[in-house]
Amino acid sequence: MARRKSGGPGATEIDMTPMIDMTFQLITFFMFVMNFSEAEQDDRIQLPSSQLAKPTEGVIEKPITLQLTNGGAVIYAGELVPVRDIGGYLEREKSVMLDSGREPNSATVIVRADGRAKAGEVQDIIRICQEKGFERFALRAQYDEKR
């Protein structure tokens, strides 16, 4: 109690203003930098880099994202699926689209394939998508101004 009393009228007041200013600036910075986009990104995928892979203007409406890992499995909606089995999932996706009055050829399939994955597996994915009526593809790459 004696200690608290001594901190009373004689206590030195710390000027909090610069600290609060700084903190608010930090919050503003983090708010701007934060990515609220719903883009599905997975750390297991190491995208190949390209200097022409400039970020697309506008938002791709309701895309279907298929991520191909180095091991040849597809990450679809957070689940690991073998390439040959994605047909069933795409069929479901197609029927949902048809129910909402959209044609599968209007949807974009985003292919996020690992740079070390086999090109043939990417082509297999594209072929399966084509068989289900999808024909717009976006091959995703990491933007790198040197390569």
Added chain:
Amino acid sequence: MARRESQLSEKIEINMTPMIDVVFQLMSFFMCSLKVVAPEGDFDIRMPIAAAAAAAPDDQQVPPVRVKLSAGPDGGLAGIAMNGTPVADFDDLRKRIIGLVGADSGPNSLAEKTEVELDCDYALKYANVVRAITAVSGRVNNGQVVELIRKIKFTPPKKG
């Protein structure tokens, strides 16, 4: 003067503690949820299934440029060939494409009409395919992207 003195003596002190608490919590939230993401971009490819069994060619159609990418035993790039002619590297491929279609890529240009058909070995690493697409689809000139060929398709995959 008397009025100001009385105001100073009655100055209300705002308790900053709850505000600072909230501000720090907000800051910790933003710091923890921050995910540094490298910029990504797309190569748009329109490839309907009917394109594989293409209809009879018309006069306006330019024959596709066939780019063959061969894989080595480890999936690395073993060789590039354009219409059957070996190409040294991807820069050489780009030069040959420019030599074939010209630097103009505007509307109705040869570059707009020409289609590139990529024939890749099954085991080839996908990064090489992206490098080939980069080489044929454009170049960067003084920071500006100059587009070349926009129509790109793949041959059906061949396992083996």
